[in-house]
Amino acid sequence: xxxxxxxxxxxxxxxxxxxxxxxxxxxxxxxxxxxxxxxxxxxxxxxxxxxxxxxxxxxxxxxxxxxxxxxxxxxxxxxxxxxxxxxxxxxxxxxxxxxxxxxxxxxxxxxxxxxxxxxxxxxxxxxxxxxxxxxxxxxxxxxxxxxxxxxxxxxxxxxxxxxxxxxxxxxxxxxxxxxxxxxxxxxxxxxxxxxxxxxxxxxxxxxxxxxxxxxxxxxxxxxxxxxxxxxxxxxxxxxxxxxxxxxxxxxxxxxxxxxxxxxxxxxxxxxxxxxxxxxxxxxxxxxxxxxxxxxxxxxxxxxxxxxxxxxxxxxxxxxxxxxxxxxxxxxxxxxxxxxxxxxxxxxxxxxxxxxxxx
Numbered sequence: 001x002x003x004x005x006x007x008x009x010x011x012x013x014x015x016x017x018x019x020x021x022x023x024x025x026x027x028x029x030x031x032x033x034x035x036x037x038x039x040x041x042x043x044x045x046x047x048x049x050x051x052x053x054x055x056x057x058x059x060x061x062x063x064x065x066x067x068x069x070x071x072x073x074x075x076x077x078x079x080x081x082x083x084x085x086x087x088x089x090x091x092x093x094x095x096x097x098x099x100x101x102x103x104x105x106x107x108x109x110x111x112x113x114x115x116x117x118x119x120x121x122x123x124x125x126x127x128x129x130x131x132x133x134x135x136x137x138x139x140x141x142x143x144x145x146x147x148x149x150x151x152x153x154x155x156x157x158x159x160x161x162x163x164x165x166x167x168x169x170x171x172x173x174x175x176x177x178x179x180x181x182x183x184x185x186x187x188x189x190x191x192x193x194x195x196x197x198x199x200x201x202x203x204x205x206x207x208x209x210x211x212x213x214x215x216x217x218x219x220x221x222x223x224x225x226x227x228x229x230x231x232x233x234x235x236x237x238x239x240x241x242x243x244x245x246x247x248x249x250x251x252x253x254x255x256x257x258x259x260x261x262x263x264x265x266x267x268x269x270x271x272x273x274x275x276x277x278x279x280x281x282x283x284x285x286x287x288x289x290x291x292x293x294x295x296x297x298x299x300x301x302x303x304x305x306x307x308x309x310x311x312x313x314x315x316x317x318x319x320x321x322x323x324x325x326x327x328x329x330x331x332x333x334x335x336x337x338x339x340x341x342x343x344x345x346x347x348x349x350x351x352x353x354x355x356x357x358x
Contacts, residue, residue, distance in 0.1 A: 023354055027062065051087070106179075129150045201225055253306070318357075
């Protein structure tokens with residue numbers, strides 16, 4: 001794809017206003033549906049958690065996006081981000097992530113530019129390739145956009161968000177004459193790529209974009225992924241040392257490890273089972289995960305339990321990966337009171353220790 005454009009301003013470093021060497025701590029909210037809450041109540045809880053994050057001293061909130069699956073009931077992370085930005089005053093709000101394979105990248109760029117201007121620059125746009133799900137059929141983008149179109153989509157999105165006066169396309173998946181970017185971005189919108197595969201890591205690295213790393217891998221696997229990123233980024237002429245990646249972690253604070261594990265084991269299996277609602281576009285059944293083994297894995301690698309244990313596990317992640325932006329997923333207890341308590345205990349008892357590290 002080639003993008004036609006007018007004059008452009010210099011683009012800041014990857015991640016835009018993302019942190020330099022200092023630690024940033026954000027919430028990662030999946031809007032998961034747990035027993036006792038309908039869709040509206042689940043979304044209201046998500047908004048409440050964002051308010052609690054601002055009160056507790058977090059730097060930001062990231063919102064997941066899912067379609068046609070109750071594992072996460074937010075189908076538009078950009079829309080929910082807009083609401084939360086309007087209801088808060090300090091924290092940054094990002095999407096983790098808007099599914100690019102389902103969207104026209106120029107339409108997403110217009111929404112991101114509008115939101116960034118309206119909120120005064122507190123918005124972070126995270127995008128994901130997504131999966132071979134039924135969404136592609138429903139929204140009419142098709143399997144090819146997922147299989148071969150991600151790089152072209154990403155380049156068009158970046159061109160539209162760079163501050164250029166206009167953008168056009170003449171590629172395999174997108175072909176249209178130059179059109180004006182209205183609203184024209186008042187600043188290059190910080191853009192991140194959610195990555196769980198080496199191919200997506202490579203797409204991001206070759207463009208100098210920061211990664212959003214998920215909860216599934218341990219710190220050793222994340223470090224290996226970042227080594228691959230650094231090599232690909234350097235080969236493309238970028239400086240990987242200046243990229244502020246983000247790393248997601250399950251987090252839950254309780255007075256003992258036993259209490260933390262008991263609470264999460266009571267709530268999370270039923271919620272994780274909702275991932276079985278994914279439908280492939282070719283109608284073949286998705287791969288079934290051993291949920292008990294997966295939960296065991298999450299509990300073994302993430303910061304759950306007393307505050308000092310959470311500090312130690314997050315410190316190990318910081319030291320091993322070098323990632324200075326933490327995305328803490330706090331909804332695992334499935335109980336709003338416990339979730340808000342965890343948010344405040346993280347803010348009061350965990351984050352100050354991490355921020356005081358030299």
